[in-house]
Amino acid sequence: MSKIIVVTSGKGGVGKTTTSASIAAGLARAGRKTVVIDFDVGLRNLDLIMGCERRVVYDFVNLINGESNLKQTLIRDKRVDNLWILPASQTRDKDALTKEGVEKVLKDLMRDKFEYIICDSPAGIEQGARMALYYADEAIVVTNPEVSSVRDSDRILGILQSKSRRAELNQSPVTERLLVTRYDAERVDTGQMLSVNDIVELLAIPLLGVIPESSVVLESSNQGRPVVLENDSAAGQAYDDAVARLLGEKRPMRFLTAEKKGFFKRLFGR
Amino acid sequence: MKLLEFFRGKRDETANIAKERLSVVIAHERNKRSDASGVKHAVYLPKLKKDILEVIRKYVSIDDEDVTVKLEKSEDRDVLELNINLPDHAA
Numbered sequence: 001m002s003k004i005i006v007v008t009s010g011k012g013g014v015g016k017t018t019t020s021a022s023i024a025a026g027l028a029r030a031g032r033k034t035v036v037i038d039f040d041v042g043l044r045n046l047d048l049i050m051g052c053e054r055r056v057v058y059d060f061v062n063l064i065n066g067e068s069n070l071k072q073t074l075i076r077d078k079r080v081d082n083l084w085i086l087p088a089s090q091t092r093d094k095d096a097l098t099k100e101g102v103e104k105v106l107k108d109l110m111r112d113k114f115e116y117i118i119c120d121s122p123a124g125i126e127q128g129a130r131m132a133l134y135y136a137d138e139a140i141v142v143t144n145p146e147v148s149s150v151r152d153s154d155r156i157l158g159i160l161q162s163k164s165r166r167a168e169l170n171q172s173p174v175t176e177r178l179l180v181t182r183y184d185a186e187r188v189d190t191g192q193m194l195s196v197n198d199i200v201e202l203l204a205i206p207l208l209g210v211i212p213e214s215s216v217v218l219e220s221s222n223q224g225r226p227v228v229l230e231n232d233s234a235a236g237q238a239y240d241d242a243v244a245r246l247l248g249e250k251r252p253m254r255f256l257t258a259e260k261k262g263f264f265k266r267l268f269g270r
Numbered sequence: 271m272k273l274l275e276f277f278r279g280k281r282d283e284t285a286n287i288a289k290e291r292l293s294v295v296i297a298h299e300r301n302k303r304s305d306a307s308g309v310k311h312a313v314y315l316p317k318l319k320k321d322i323l324e325v326i327r328k329y330v331s332i333d334d335e336d337v338t339v340k341l342e343k344s345e346d347r348d349v350l351e352l353n354i355n356l357p358d359h360a361a
Contacts, residue, residue, distance in 0.1 A: 154296045
């Protein structure tokens with residue numbers, strides 16, 4: 001059975017695509033046949049984050065319209081086995097994604113025995129975002145420790161609970177999980193940033209992971225490498241933990257406390 | 271900047287303000303959502319129950335569980351169901 005997981009947030013710029021890339025690469029590295037789909041029609045970016053932008057020939061909308069087949073359209077990752085990318089199209093027609101079209105592609109992917117289908121949602125609550133979450137079995141809600149992001153995440157939770165296919169058919173609800181990104185433990189300690197516990201309490205969904213704020217995230221995106229592949233970095237390890245938890249492993253949360261700074265570091269910054 | 275902060279002492283703990291504002295706005299928006307979808311839930315129900323308990327206890331002694339308050343919403347009307355169990359020895 002394939003599992004369809006949407007990576008969503010409502011708000012833009014919180015790390016949906018970064019998360020989609022890392023979760024997909026992590027699952028593939030764990031031996032699961034995985035595809036990651038860019039639902040941001042018109043503003044394609046997953047290809048850049050995954051480092052395959054020069055290998056895009058056909059896209060999601062071509063596939064829906066029957067202008068290409070799966071084999072021609074899916075891009076195979078060169079670093080990680082079991083990993084494929086389905087790029088968004090750059091068309092300006094925002095209604096290019098329809099329920100029927102998306103369903104057709106998802107069914108094709110299931111027939112191809114993909115174990116995990118990761119849907120990278122665009123920001124907002126319009127057509128693209130709704131299509132990305134409609135068929136989901138599970139949702140990873142990406143949230144920054146910041147007021148507008150938390151509020152928008154709650155909004156998206158409402159949509160998952162009322163507008164997803166599972167909700168419409170009265171099936172068991174979409175499994176919701178929280179991923180807090182850009183977490184700065186030091187600022188939490190000084191009371192200037194919402195803590196993970198605050199966010200969990202406000203949104204009332206289980207925590208999948210906490211990704212610490214890290215310069216490595218930008219550096220990986222510069223090079224088109226999923227952060228999870230940076231084994232030496234805290235952000236990479238935090239994504240690896242999140243993937244393991246997604247696969248049912250119990251791992252304690254890490255990177256929730258600030259590293260102790262010496263007197264001079266405190267005086268003069270990092 | 272860091273040097274200044276060090277001597278000036280701590281800044282305000284604004285995270286608490288953020289949490290408080292969010293809890294209010296999220297509760298409000300969730301209520302609107304459940305109203306729109308017709309699911310139960312009304313913020314005032316627990317308080318209503320407490321008030322009713324207090325009034326009845328002026329006359330009869332009853333347990334918390336002896337009062338149940340339910341609100342059912344349908345398209346054209348809302349029904350408030352109030353169930354009070356009096357103990358046998360109540361006069």
